Amino acid sequence: MxxxxxxxxxxxxxxxxxxxxxxxxxxxxxxxxxxxxxxxxxRGGMPEGVTKQADIVQTLWNGSWIAALATGVVVWGLILWACIFHRKKKNSPDQLPPQVRYNLPIEILYTVVPVIMVAVFFYFTARDETEITRITKAAPVKVAVEGYQWSWRFTTEYQGQKAVVAGVPVDLSKQSAENPQGPQLVLPVNTQVQFDLHSPDVIHSFWVPAFLFKQDVFPGNVHNHFQITTLNKTGVFVGRCAELCGTDHSKMLFSVKLVPQAEFDQYIKSQAGSAQ
The missing domain is CATH 1.20.5 (Single alpha-helices involved in coiled-coils or other helix-helix interfaces)
Incomplete structure (x- = not known):
């Protein structure tokens, strides 16, 4: 060449x-x-969960959708079957199908089956709700959550040390997934965390979509708490108030940052004096 x-x-x-x-x-x-x-x-449109309890919610959600779709298939099939095989005949347009006053087996069927379905839904919902809201004394990290008009204050207590973070109504024009506004709650992964919720003014709602869980924050209620067990998923996850609470309700934003245990230990040490 x-x-x-x-x-x-x-x-x-x-x-x-x-x-x-x-x-x-x-x-x-x-x-x-x-x-x-x-x-x-x-996931049925749900965000990816970052807690053990979120996995329980996700399983219940998926099961509910499967049961609902199965019921829908049966109902749609019966409707189509009735439309196709019991339509008015062309050769005898004036002839009506046989008129039945009652059918005891069918009446029993459409009474008993819904009762069984509701009972099954109730059982699984009650079982999972009991597990999600169960409180133990083993949580090494405790967070006092105070929702006020119109921001949040987080007091994190770990091994006798405290870190306090408080915020003000955020500037929504600066809010983004990459740069979440508002106070940031730092938590370790693979750890049980207890949240104690309180409000000094009106009802708010503490909601982190990645937890697949939210709970109202009531003024005067000192027994309002829940626990989570974080998974091994680091990252920053946005949170907000889910209860209409006043003029700047939409500005009650915050974020939760999940970090490795060593980084959390360092954070607590560096913020130990912030409680004062």
Whole structure:
């Protein structure tokens, strides 16, 4: 092969490489988006949970959807069956189908089956709610949550040390998933945490979507608490007030940051004097 031909083919090879790289990147990004969509569908539209209790809620949610869809398939099938096989005949448009005054087996069926379904839903809901709201004395981290018009104060207590973080109504124009506004609550992963909720003014609601759980914050209620067990998932997760509480309700934003245990220990030591 002559030197001239070799030099004329090299530019084509150089042009094919960027094109192949772009195609590979497009396929990879499409696969990632597809995996995210499948993962979102598998959760029934719920956010990814970061606590042990969130897994319980997710299982109950998925089971409820499966039961509802199964019921819907049966109902839709009966409707279609009645429309197709019991429609008015063309050769005898004036003839009515047989008129039945009552059918005892069918009446028993559509009375007993819904009662059984409601009982099953009640059992699983009560069982999971009991587990989610169960309080033990083993939580090493305790957080006093004070919701006030219109922000939050978090007092974290761990091994005799305290860290206090308080906020003011946030500037919504600066709020973003990458830069959440408001006070930030720092918690360790793989740890049991107890929340004690209180309000000095009106009813608020402490809600972190990634917990798949929220609880109202009542003024004067000193027995309003719950516990979570964080999973091994670090990151920053937004939270907000879920109870309309006044003019700046929409500005009651905060975030929860889950960090490794060593980083949490360092955070507590550095913030030990903030309680004062």
């Amino acid at each position: 002559s030197p001239t031909r070799r030099t004329t083919r090299r530019p084509w090879a150089r042009r094919r490489l960027p094109g192949a790289a772009a195609l590979a990147l497009l396929v990879a990004s499409g696969t990632a988006c597809s995996n995210q969509a499948i993962d979102q569908w598998s």
